[in-house]
Amino acid sequence: MSDVAAVVDDLREESDELDLLVRALGAERWREQTPAEGWTVAHQIAHLAWTDGVALRAATEPERFGEEVAKALAAPESFVDEAAEALVAAHAPDALLARWREGRQRLGQVLRDAPAGARIPWYGPPMSVASMATARLMETWAHGQDIADALGVTRTPTARLRHVARIGVRARNYAYAVRGIEVPEEEFRVELHAPDGELIAYGPEGAAQRVTGPLLDFCLLVTQRAHRADLAVTAEGREADQWLSIAQAFAGPPGPGRPPRAERAVHAEQPVRGDR
Known part of the structure; x- marks a missing residue:
């Protein structure tokens, strides 16, 4: 195939x-x-x-x-x-x-x-x-x-999330460019843990800039479906940390993303903003 x-x-x-x-x-x-x-x-x-x-x-x-x-x-x-x-x-x-x-x-x-x-x-x-x-x-x-x-439905993560993660990683430079921020020269290391325990990795093993976390959480982050504060995705290095705050897997202008869960609780009576 x-x-x-x-x-x-x-x-x-x-x-x-x-x-x-x-x-x-x-x-x-x-x-x-x-x-x-x-x-x-x-x-x-x-x-x-x-x-x-x-x-x-x-x-x-x-x-x-x-x-x-x-x-x-x-x-x-x-x-x-x-x-x-x-x-x-x-x-x-x-x-x-x-x-x-x-x-x-x-x-x-x-x-x-x-x-x-x-x-x-x-x-x-x-x-x-x-x-x-x-x-x-x-x-x-x-x-x-x-x-x-x-x-109010909780979906079971599938192996198809690998596609979402891959496009999120490949869109790293776009996330910088669409915001007018200089793109980092060095590659990042991204290590994601799938629900079945498999390690999915991108980038050189020895990279100083590193991102790690669950596969599902990374996909929620790069599609801006959850706030970084509510996800178990971590960064090592200043540039990797910056990327997690701007990452987007979609084309077009940067979206406003989702507010942290704590903020949503405070404003539960108001509409929640999110990128389309």
Whole structure:
């Protein structure tokens, strides 16, 4: 099995798991507020459906994808929210779910059939097919976490988290660049402990800048689904410590992230901010 096929299979499994979480929800639960301010469960699924559609256009009509980039540049802080809101306003939950299912199935097939070495344009640099599938998996997992949090569901970590961690590590330099911060010259060592006890490592063993912790916690950190203070991810070295405060696995502007658990408890009656 090729690397692309393996990642697309994992993307399908991640999507199917989230589908199971929402398919039997009543209309009132689709209106449940998630940790991302102003976003309901419906907005989260709408966002995944929209992004799968945009990715499909990038893969099949790259010459027209520039139109999507232009929209993003014209309204960088609002175009994602506006796209999700438009789909929620236009579709009842069952239709929204059907749209997401159709779009992700079509995208998965296009990614499987893409020629070797193909590059897909995106909002940042063009991506390989495997990287696009990995990015879609990361987003599906992250927005699925928002939904699980809203519904009070604790998800069991899977081996698919390795994809999320990998894109988080590979996006290190982007996290600095998008904030206008000079990128560190030396590589970092990242050591993550999977739930099954396996050690997942990136970077040279002898690196002075080191990050260690549970695989799940690192994924929550780089997708900005939990505050660093609430996670068991630690850093050795000034630059590694700085990275943990700015890490993001997603393209686009830095998000506000999530406040610490203690702060959320104090402001329990107020909406909780979070990156989309």
